[in-house]
Amino acid sequence: MKTNIVIIGAGISGVSIAYNLAKMGQKGIIVIDKSYMTSGATGRCGAGVRQQWATKSNCEMAKRSIEFFEIAEETLQYEGGIEFKQEGYLILATNNEEVEQFKKNVELQNSIGIASRAITVDEALKIVPHLNPDSFLMATFCPTDGHLNPFLMTDAYYQAAKRLGVDFHFFENVKEIVSEHGQVQKVITDQDTYKTNIVVNAAGGYAREIGLMAGVEIPVYSEKHEILVTEPISRIQGPMVMSFSKNIYCQQVPHGSFLIGRGDPTVPHDHDITSTWHFLDEMAKTVADILPKIGELRVIRQWAGSYNMSPDKQPIISDVPTLEGFFLACGFSGHGFMFAPMTGILLSEIILKKPTTLDVGDYHLHRFKTNTIRETEKSVV
Amino acid sequence: MNKDKIIICRCSDVTLEDIHKLLEEGYTSFEDLKRLLRIGMGPCQGQTCAELVRKEIANFLHQKAETVPIHKTRPLTIGVKLRAIAEGAKDEN
Ligand SMILES: Cc1cc2nc3c(=O)[nH]c(=O)nc-3n(C[C@H](O)[C@H](O)[C@H](O)COP(=O)(O)OP(=O)(O)OC[C@H]3O[C@@H](n4cnc5c(N)ncnc54)[C@H](O)[C@@H]3O)c2cc1C
Numbered sequence: 001m002k003t004n005i006v007i008i009g010a011g012i013s014g015v016s017i018a019y020n021l022a023k024m025g026q027k028g029i030i031v032i033d034k035s036y037m038t039s040g041a042t043g044r045c046g047a048g049v050r051q052q053w054a055t056k057s058n059c060e061m062a063k064r065s066i067e068f069f070e071i072a073e074e075t076l077q078y079e080g081g082i083e084f085k086q087e088g089y090l091i092l093a094t095n096n097e098e099v100e101q102f103k104k105n106v107e108l109q110n111s112i113g114i115a116s117r118a119i120t121v122d123e124a125l126k127i128v129p130h131l132n133p134d135s136f137l138m139a140t141f142c143p144t145d146g147h148l149n150p151f152l153m154t155d156a157y158y159q160a161a162k163r164l165g166v167d168f169h170f171f172e173n174v175k176e177i178v179s180e181h182g183q184v185q186k187v188i189t190d191q192d193t194y195k196t197n198i199v200v201n202a203a204g205g206y207a208r209e210i211g212l213m214a215g216v217e218i219p220v221y222s223e224k225h226e227i228l229v230t231e232p233i234s235r236i237q238g239p240m241v242m243s244f245s246k247n248i249y250c251q252q253v254p255h256g257s258f259l260i261g262r263g264d265p266t267v268p269h270d271h272d273i274t275s276t277w278h279f280l281d282e283m284a285k286t287v288a289d290i291l292p293k294i295g296e297l298r299v300i301r302q303w304a305g306s307y308n309m310s311p312d313k314q315p316i317i318s319d320v321p322t323l324e325g326f327f328l329a330c331g332f333s334g335h336g337f338m339f340a341p342m343t344g345i346l347l348s349e350i351i352l353k354k355p356t357t358l359d360v361g362d363y364h365l366h367r368f369k370t371n372t373i374r375e376t377e378k379s380v381v
Numbered sequence: 382m383n384k385d386k387i388i389i390c391r392c393s394d395v396t397l398e399d400i401h402k403l404l405e406e407g408y409t410s411f412e413d414l415k416r417l418l419r420i421g422m423g424p425c426q427g428q429t430c431a432e433l434v435r436k437e438i439a440n441f442l443h444q445k446a447e448t449v450p451i452h453k454t455r456p457l458t459i460g461v462k463l464r465a466i467a468e469g470a471k472d473e474n
Contacts, residue, residue, distance in 0.1 A: 155417065230463070
């Protein structure tokens with residue numbers, strides 16, 4: 001079969017790229033996913049969206065993406081609604097180093113128009129009364145950060161892309177990518193062969209493997225992150241509560257449940273996504289410390305997913321200098337959901353050789369080879 | 382009885398009509414229905430509804446129920462308070 005563009009992966013990145021390419025007038029777009037929609041990180045994620053980052057490019061990506069989320073239902077004509085809860089992120093500083101870093105972060109964020117601010121423990125307690133006041137020194141708060149339903153957001157892009165003519169193939173596994181004379185030629189799956197000159201690697205945790213199929217080395221790896229959900233209760237918490245040093249994020253979703261998760265720096269770099277009792281033990285202790293009241297809630301389910309990590313914890317949204325027609329949207333390092341609206345716009349502009357809406361220099365694959373990493377993101381859980 | 386009065390998932394109040402509507406829109410895997418309707422995500426974790434939903438999918442696709450995969454069973458089997466876990470995790474020595 002002959003087609004113009006093949007996108008590998010129907011997670012939030014793949015559907016956003018497909019939608020934006022189609023909106024820019026491209027025809028003959030096929031999205032291939034080896035499983036069901038949102039089976040990768042997208043359907044496993046905390047789906048928090050925040051602008052409180054430590055690098056300028058991440059701040060810009062997040063700010064513009066949130067501006068899109070605000071109008072996504074109308075823009076994508078999604079009837080069901082995406083459950084956007086825009087009640088902020090409250091980020092706790094628990095040591096002096098964080099206090100200093102957070103002050104710098106707020107300055108940077110304010111300089112590009114993000115409405116974050118440093119607040120005292122008392123001010124934080126007014127926003128989230130059930131915080132343990134002894135567990136942190138100060139906090140930062142940005143009221144326009146928030147949370148969405150990742151399934152519905154992905155479905156909204158998927159349906160809009162379908163209306164624009166994009167073809168989706170689920171339960172089809174990409175096995176091989178054939179190139180000749182430095183140009184992509186074919187994608188071979190377990191079901192078909194597609195002749196195409198443009199291939200997008202949006203394969204999330206498997207981005208490295210897809211790169212290798214095309215002979216392209218992408219320095220990313222997958223890392224397990226675990227998460228749990230509690231029984232639903234009536235609304236008591238507006239913002240996401242987060243601490244980098246205590247390794248926790250905790251959000252009450254509109255349905256009433258709490259989503260609570262963290263990473264474990266000692267896990268091996270692989271595709272393991274099994275749940276562990278160790279996570280449950282450690283997470284429960286942190287909750288009891290910072291948010292004692294939440295400790296009274298029952299955990300009803302736990303699961304895990306892969307972060308696709310890059311060396312500077314910033315995404316790779318890029319062409320590939322050594323292989324014409326091969327494009328990358330990966331290495332999101334735990335923040336690919338909230339960046340997806342901009343990922344879709346920027347990668348479409350790169351593919352169509354248009355001027356990009358934002359400077360994408362920080363996100364080019366080349367930075368790792370030439371050792372020109374500009375900045376490393378520190379504000380991650 | 383009206384399909385919108387038949388509750389399939391008691392945890393999340395999902396009706397037979399909700400399920401049929403999505404099947405007709407092309408969402409024919411259990412995992413899709415789970416994510417769009419919250420089936421299997423409530424306190425019972427699909428113990429009540431999973432087999433019923435499986436039969437509906439099988440009927441729709443004209444397949445045998447045994448060939449329709451259902452959701453992955455995840456821990457915990459029963460809800461446990463976080464505080465109880467935190468206390469249980471403390472060193473007992
Ligand atoms: C526990 C957890 C919490 C998180 N919390 C947040 C958060 O609060 N905010 C945030 O912004 N981000 C969060 N993230 C990160 C976020 O989930 C990811 O960055 C984002 O979902 C990546 O989307 P993606 O589309 O690039 O990849 P994925 O969603 O992983 O999609 C990749 C797709 O590619 C498919 N694929 C792979 N290999 C092949 C192949 N060979 N052939 C065909 N298809 C293939 C997979 O089936 C998959 O569907 C979290 C992640 C986890 C695991």
